[in-house]
Amino acid sequence: MSNQQSGPATAAGVREISIAHSPDSDDAFMFYGLATNKVRVPGYRFTHTLTDIETLNRRAQNEAFYDVSAISFHAYPYVQDNYTLMGCGGSVGEGYGPMVVSAKKLTPEDLGKIKVAVPGTLTTAYLSLKVFNPNIETEVVPFDQIIPAILAGKYEAGLIIHEGQLTYASSGLSKVIDLGVWWRETTGLVLPLGGNAIRRSLGAEEHKIISKALRDSIQHALDHREQALEYAMQFARDLDTSLANRFVSMYVNERTLDYGKDGREAIRKLLDLGYERGIIPIQPKVDFVD
Known part of the structure; x- marks a missing residue:
């Protein structure tokens, strides 16, 4: 198993953190602040890779390659030894979904x-x-x-x-x-669909800094909706602005800043049901970084 280790990217000791997410308007909206340097973290540089979600699921499972990776919640039990879930950055369906x-x-x-x-x-x-x-x-x-x-x-x-x-x-x-x-x-619960996983090996201090950066990026997009939506439109396959806005609203909202207690319960329940019914062969052990 090969790991891409994050480390100093320059002589000045800037730490590079690799982030991977899918090329979708909701993910692009969420990462707008970080991707455009509207949100900065002294001493850190964030690099972004855009790949479809199933490829990210497999790469997290097989290589634990990226420091932060968007994953389907279904993939979590397969990557839980190397990754933990971030408390922000997820998408849930509030009475809607696939x-x-x-x-x-x-x-x-x-x-x-x-x-x-x-x-x-x-x-x-x-x-x-x-x-x-x-x-x-x-x-x-x-x-x-x-x-x-x-x-x-x-x-x-x-x-x-x-x-x-x-x-x-x-x-x-x-x-x-x-x-x-x-x-x-x-x-009676929301349907949890996808979240962001962060490599356990980064350690608690890095987890805290990176989680805050992502939460700040989501908040920045929500606070600067028009600009963030304009950025996200380049990833909005076949959607006009009003549909893209609706789609982003479905999956980037207050729940994306924090799942909430019931949102976390929903993640555990879905994965536990998958395990109990023999769909997932590994017992899920869900934990979060806040």
Whole structure:
């Protein structure tokens, strides 16, 4: 297992911290302050890598490569030896979330009889679908190809994440189930989707400094919404400004600054259910850096 060790980047002793997140408008909005140097931390430099979430999940699992990495909560048990969760920077669905859509009218019960295209087996969308019905047959398709694949008749249904949650109807598709709605009706909790993990080896002092930097970046974006949204628009695949604003509002809000007690409970509950139902083979041990 190879680790990228952070360390002094210059003779002046500036410490470089590698951050990786997905190229989505909500993540871009969240990291706007840090990425544009509007938020600075003396003695630290933050480098940003943008990669799709399933790749980040695998890289965190296989290499513990980045100091801070966005991950799906589903991936956490697989990386928990090397990473802990940050108390900020997460996205949760407040009565909404990933959804299964199809080109024809289907009921949630019908999903047990067909193959559903999914955006990756370490995504939280996949975990929540399997908690809903462990017997659903799935096949992995890149997240941005799922709607086109349904329209082309390759799959009867697909599990969509990201902006597809706002655009599927304009493609002529119908919603079969919104897993965020189902989760809230079942548990009374928000559906935790993705968070930021930080390498344990950095130590408590670094954890504190980096967590504050990220929280400050999120607050800066919320306080300077127009500028942050303009920056995020370059990552807002196929969304106009009003839809991008709506999407960012769904996943960057007060919960992103702090999950809250019930938000943390929701993370534990989802992962524990995944373990109890045999979807996750490793017992989750969830802890947070504040």
